Amino acid sequence: MAVLSVEEHEPVWTVYGQSEKFVRTWKVEDMLVGRGPYLVDRVDGGLHRTGVVFASTEERETDYRARIRGPMVLACRSRRVCERVAEE
Template sequence: MESMRLAVVHVEQHELVWLISRQSEESVRTRNWRYGLAGNGPYRVDRLSGGVHQIGVLFAKGGDWEVDSGARARVRGRKGGPCVP
């Protein structure tokens, strides 16, 4: 099986994170949906730590990622919190 190459197709900058959407290179190049990925949520990249997290489509569309990102940032600021590297 050949591995699929991915391309970044959209980046949204927010206060605490970037949301990065990707798609198969073949789909982008040919504009043919048959080569596209389905049901893939974006990656959330933490602007402070650089941590990368894949989030689900519904989580992304519903805006719940914003609440989660804010909670992670507050915990990160506490000494000994679970997000502190």
């Protein structure tokens, strides 16, 4: 898998990838299809695979917060010291 592009968003980086062979040849037959981007959590580094439909929606950050991060938020005292606390 080769990284084609990365988009920076508030809760995550959205990482788009493709097969290494496709990146070298740009031939459609070498392309991976039916895959969405990966989300990399900017706080804990968690890696989450998404689907194609998820990749095409504009509400992916809200969906990520609701499904992956849950009803918790992070309280950060510094860039390196973060803890999960209940959202009030």
